[in-house]
Amino acid sequence: MNKAKSVRMSDMAEKTSGRGAWWSRYKASLRYALYVITHPFDGFWDLTHEHRGTLAAANTFLALFLIIRVLKLLLTNFQFINSPIQHINVFEEMGSLLLPFLILCLANWAMTTLFDGKGRFKDIYIAMCYALVPYILIQLPMILVSNMLTFEEGSLYTVALSISLIWCFFLVFVGLMEVHDYGPGKTFIFIIVTVVGAAVILFLILVFFSLLSDAFGFFVSLYREAAYRLN
Amino acid sequence: MRMAKRVLAIIFGIMMLLLSCTASADDSFNLNKDGFSTSYTYGYDYWGDVQESPDAYRVTTVLDSVSLGLDVRMSSPQSLYVRNNDLYIVDTTNNRIIQVDIRNGKYKVKRIIDHVTGGTPETFNSPYDVFVDENDNIYVADFNNHRIVMMDRDLNWMKEFTKPADATFDQSLDFLPKKIVVDVAGRVYALVTNCNKGIVKFEADTVFAGFIGATPVSVSTAEYIWKRYFQTQAQREASVAFVPTEYENIYIDKDGFIYATTTNFSEYDLKWDNAKPIRRLNGLGSDILVKNDRYPPIGDLYWLEGESTYFGPSKMTDVTVLDNEIYIVLDRVRGRLFGYDNQGIMLWAFGTRGNIEGAFTSPISIEHSGKDLFVLDQQENSVTVFTPTEYGNIIYDAIQKYQEGEYEDSAVIWKNVLKYNANYPLAFRGIGRTLLRQDKYEEAMEYFKMAHDRDNYGRAFKLYRKEWIEKNIWWIFLGLALLLIVPVIIGRIKRMKWGVIMHEQSKVRKNV
Numbered sequence: 193m194n195k196a197k198s199v200r201m202s203d204m205a206e207k208t209s210g211r212g213a214w215w216s217r218y219k220a221s222l223r224y225a226l227y228v229i230t231h232p233f234d235g236f237w238d239l240t241h242e243h244r245g246t247l248a249a250a251n252t253f254l255a256l257f258l259i260i261r262v263l264k265l266l267l268t269n270f271q272f273i274n275s276p277i278q279h280i281n282v283f284e285e286m287g288s289l290l291l292p293f294l295i296l297c298l299a300n301w302a303m304t305t306l307f308d309g310k311g312r313f314k315d316i317y318i319a320m321c322y323a324l325v326p327y328i329l330i331q332l333p334m335i336l337v338s339n340m341l342t343f344e345e346g347s348l349y350t351v352a353l354s355i356s357l358i359w360c361f362f363l364v365f366v367g368l369m370e371v372h373d374y375g376p377g378k379t380f381i382f383i384i385v386t387v388v389g390a391a392v393i394l395f396l397i398l399v400f401f402s403l404l405s406d407a408f409g410f411f412v413s414l415y416r417e418a419a420y421r422l423n
Numbered sequence: 424m425r426m427a428k429r430v431l432a433i434i435f436g437i438m439m440l441l442l443s444c445t446a447s448a449d450d451s452f453n454l455n456k457d458g459f460s461t462s463y464t465y466g467y468d469y470w471g472d473v474q475e476s477p478d479a480y481r482v483t484t485v486l487d488s489v490s491l492g493l494d495v496r497m498s499s500p501q502s503l504y505v506r507n508n509d510l511y512i513v514d515t516t517n518n519r520i521i522q523v524d525i526r527n528g529k530y531k532v533k534r535i536i537d538h539v540t541g542g543t544p545e546t547f548n549s550p551y552d553v554f555v556d557e558n559d560n561i562y563v564a565d566f567n568n569h570r571i572v573m574m575d576r577d578l579n580w581m582k583e584f585t586k587p588a589d590a591t592f593d594q595s596l597d598f599l600p601k602k603i604v605v606d607v608a609g610r611v612y613a614l615v616t617n618c619n620k621g622i623v624k625f626e627a628d629t630v631f632a633g634f635i636g637a638t639p640v641s642v643s644t645a646e647y648i649w650k651r652y653f654q655t656q657a658q659r660e661a662s663v664a665f666v667p668t669e670y671e672n673i674y675i676d677k678d679g680f681i682y683a684t685t686t687n688f689s690e691y692d693l694k695w696d697n698a699k700p701i702r703r704l705n706g707l708g709s710d711i712l713v714k715n716d717r718y719p720p721i722g723d724l725y726w727l728e729g730e731s732t733y734f735g736p737s738k739m740t741d742v743t744v745l746d747n748e749i750y751i752v753l754d755r756v757r758g759r760l761f762g763y764d765n766q767g768i769m770l771w772a773f774g775t776r777g778n779i780e781g782a783f784t785s786p787i788s789i790e791h792s793g794k795d796l797f798v799l800d801q802q803e804n805s806v807t808v809f810t811p812t813e814y815g816n817i818i819y820d821a822i823q824k825y826q827e828g829e830y831e832d833s834a835v836i837w838k839n840v841l842k843y844n845a846n847y848p849l850a851f852r853g854i855g856r857t858l859l860r861q862d863k864y865e866e867a868m869e870y871f872k873m874a875h876d877r878d879n880y881g882r883a884f885k886l887y888r889k890e891w892i893e894k895n896i897w898w899i900f901l902g903l904a905l906l907l908i909v910p911v912i913i914g915r916i917k918r919m920k921w922g923v924i925m926h927e928q929s930k931v932r933k934n935v
């Protein structure tokens with residue numbers, strides 16, 4: 193912790209003008225992720241409340257997460273994954289992770305903001321992106337490792353993947369707790385509420401589009417009718 | 424706002440994608456003049472996608488009342504049986520069995536079995552099935568006479584199996600035998616209409632010996648809770664009771680195992696292999712069918728949902744087992760034949776509905792003689808004779824060679840199969856196995872990868888990895904050594920530099 197803070201201090205000291213400052217701040221916020229995932233309680237608090245994290249770093253992690261997800265589908269040895277390469281659409285795969293991620297962030301913000309959650313949308317987004325770091329750090333080497341293992345030794349691979357996922361979920365939990373300054377019980381309840389909220393958002397989107405298409409159809413038929421009558 | 428618009432656009436796009444995915448696979452065949460198209464025969468790859476395949480079987484001839492020269496036309500025949508170059512067609516409505524000589528590809532009626540000398544009554548009444556044992560004794564499931572009658576080759580009455588006088592058999596029901604098989608010891612196994620306790624077994628001396636192979640009744644927890652706590656009494660009574668299913672058809676293979684098919688299951692059970700539409704029953708009546716493929720043997724993997732006769736999962740109306748343990752099932756829904764090897768891997772599927780050669784209106788029974796197949800259509804009143812093509816023959820040869828342990832030969836044949844059909848996983852696996860035996864690990868891995876055979880790939884890879892490490896051990900050591908030494912050297916240099924800088928600074932300070 194002290195080390196991380198000292199790093200941070202030195203970066204602050206270097207605060208010059210323009211691009212250089214932005215760049216060093218970005219690098220420091222990237223490095224801070226290592227501190228966050230190993231000391232989540234302290235790390236997440238400082239991440240948003242002390243502005244240790246940057247939006248740029250968060251975007252980087254999210255992008256890396258999506259890229260690694262796709263790399264995993266494409267490059268993991270076939271012994272350990274069922275990915276029909278001929279059917280994989282890279283953008284579809286990325287979208288199917290990105291959209292739920294964003295909708296869940298949005299739903300969480302929408303719900304917690306009503307029940308004195310301290311986090312703004314940006315804070316939630318940054319915290320959630322930082323929570324993806326274990327996935328990046330573990331799954332990337334595991335792609336390589338999967339090509340060095342046999343089917344029988346697969347338990348090693350599975351355990352590593354499970355650790356990365358459990359770690360991520362733990363970080364999500366702690367992250368939300370610290371960002372909103374909630375207790376564990378309240379966080380747990382709001383995670384459930386968030387999922388429900390996301391479902392509601394999806395429903396509203398569906399209704400919106402079906403109404404939109406109905407309205408569109410109405411105007412099209414109106415135009416046709418008018419064109420028919422006028423001729 | 425622009426951001427929000429973009430997000431909405433993406434969501435909209437994804438919804439469109441989902442909508443387009445719901446359109447199901449096209450099930451219609453584009454048949455050529457000769458009744459075949461490239462997609463007449465097909466298979467499923469590892470991903471469950473349909474892969475077109477060359478024809479494994481082709482129609483040689485279609486036997487009907489005219490070509491057989493019958494005075495009385497066949498009328499809704501129900502079953503076929505083949506023994507020693509004789510094909511028996513059970514002409515149910517005409518109460519007779521037609522014995523056809525099938526030697527040398529010529530099909531001539533040998534005799535018409537329409538009575539049993541010395542029986543009471545002497546004629547049949549809606550016979551449904553026939554079985555002929557090694558000594559040419561004929562068993563007939565005489566449905567409406569409520570008996571299974573056994574007669575010698577000259578049609579003299581020998582014995583009769585009738586309603587079991589046993590408490591386990593519902594005495595209020597008639598004994599209506601529909602399908603019969605007989606094992607080498609003369610024990611008779613019968614499927615009886617209205618009896619869902621399994622296969623009725625008789626000892627050779629006509630004594631009832633109990634039921635075997637009853638389907639265990641399984642109720643899912645969710646279903647139980649739903650029925651028990653959330654349904655009213657009336658609803659519960661109206662819904663289908665949990666009863667074991669009846670079998671559709673049975674076949675006895677050369678080892679005395681009974682293959683049974685059932686068509687009474689829910690689609691949900693089918694996908695999780697709880698339905699087990701094809702079973703291989705041992706003496707105790709438990710299912711010992713080997714299923715080593717990714718998908719269980721259920722016929723078609725995809726189907727259109729609906730109530731039409733053409734929709735829904737495959738319903739196996741009959742099964743026949745070749746001498747090389749390859750079993751072929753007949754689907755009455757889409758008129759298709761599915762061949763599986765003894766590991767449960769689909770070899771090919773072909774057939775369709777229709778009334779041209781190679782298509783069926785209402786297929787009911789399948790039999791084989793050697794590698795030739797006979798399919799009975801109860802509506803067309805015809806028997807379609809299929810003969811394997813070159814492609815079908817070499818698949819059988821390769822399997823045969825592999826079963827005999829001649830792996831090199833089988834690999835050569837599998838390579839030939841690949842010339843006909845490059846989408847044949849079994850061929851890749853066969854070649855891979857042979858390469859593995861020849862210690863060509865890397866090539867074997869390549870083939871196993873194409874066959875998606877994880878077990879064998881792992882085996883080959885393990886050996887390859889060992890070989891690779893042994894070959895490159897010095898490079899690995901060198902790499903490790905570099906990894907250890909380089910940081911040490913770098914640290915040294917850094918320390919030296921630091922020392923120099925400090926020295927310089929101290930000089931500067933001194934000068935100041």
